[in-house]
Amino acid sequence: MSSFILGRIKSIVYALKGFFWLIRNENSIITQVIFAFGFTILGFYFQIDRFEWALQVLAIGLVLAIESLNTAVEKVCDFIHPDFHSKIGLIKDIASGAVTFAVFTAFIIACLIYIPYIFI
Known part of the structure; x- marks a missing residue:
C-alpha cells in the first residue's frame, strides 16, 4: 500500500479514537447524543x-462538532495553564459561547420542524 493510503487509514483511526473518547468520557457530548437520539425518535414518530x-x-x-471543538479548546487551555487565569477563563467562555450559537441554531431548526407536527 502506498504511504498516502496508509496515512489516510491512520487519520481515520485517530479520528475514530477521538470520536469514541468523546462519547465515553465527555459529559456534554453524552448529553448532546442523548438529545440527538431523542430527536431521532421524534423524527420517526412524526415521519x-x-x-x-x-x-x-x-x-x-x-452541535456535536462544535461541542467537540469546545472540549479540545478546554483541554488545550488546561494543559497550557492548569491553574486559574482570567484570560484562560475568557478563552473557555468564548469557546462555550460557540456551542451556545450552535445549540440555539439547532433549537430553531427543531421548532421549525416539530411545531407544525405538534400543533397542526
Whole structure:
C-alpha cells in the first residue's frame, strides 16, 4: 500500500479514537447524543420528510462538532495553564459561547420542524 493510503487509514483511526473518547468520557457530548437520539425518535414518530431529516442531521452534527471543538479548546487551555487565569477563563467562555450559537441554531431548526407536527 502506498504511504498516502496508509496515512489516510491512520487519520481515520485517530479520528475514530477521538470520536469514541468523546462519547465515553465527555459529559456534554453524552448529553448532546442523548438529545440527538431523542430527536431521532421524534423524527420517526412524526415521519418527517427527507428535507427535515437533512436539517435535523445537520443541526445535530453542528452541535456535536462544535461541542467537540469546545472540549479540545478546554483541554488545550488546561494543559497550557492548569491553574486559574482570567484570560484562560475568557478563552473557555468564548469557546462555550460557540456551542451556545450552535445549540440555539439547532433549537430553531427543531421548532421549525416539530411545531407544525405538534400543533397542526
